[in-house]
Amino acid sequence: MNRRKRPVWLLVISFLLLVGLAYLIIFHSPSAQFAIYSAGWRISILPVFFLLFFAFLLSFITYLLRSLRRAALIGLLIVIYLVFRMLHLDSPHFPILLLALFITLELFFKKHI
Numbered sequence: 001m002n003r004r005k006r007p008v009w010l011l012v013i014s015f016l017l018l019v020g021l022a023y024l025i026i027f028h029s030p031s032a033q034f035a036i037y038s039a040g041w042r043i044s045i046l047p048v049f050f051l052l053f054f055a056f057l058l059s060f061i062t063y064l065l066r067s068l069r070r071a072a073l074i075g076l077l078i079v080i081y082l083v084f085r086m087l088h089l090d091s092p093h094f095p096i097l098l099l100a101l102f103i104t105l106e107l108f109f110k111k112h113i
Helices: 008-027 046-066 069-085 093-112
Strands: 033-036 041-043
Touching: 008 046, 033 046, 041 046, 046 069, 069 093
Parallel strands: none
Antiparallel strands: 033 041
């Protein structure tokens, strides 16, 4: 049986992303904004949070399952669900529809890739 080793660097990346996520949660309020002074931009903290959270889920689930495709789908499912909850779209139909969509995508990619 050919068993692939789990790459340790994925665990290190997920730990660093978790530390960054904890820093973001503890030291910044949800209404805070990042300012990029060289370009004059102001970015809300929420897209940064969701991006960090998705990257953490992607690296950690890839480490656990050894499948980047499944990790991306699961991470996207969780992040979209959290965005729906943030926008107060908390009907019981939304998680069911999201789950059906991602099962369909998993079956589609499993068959075509």
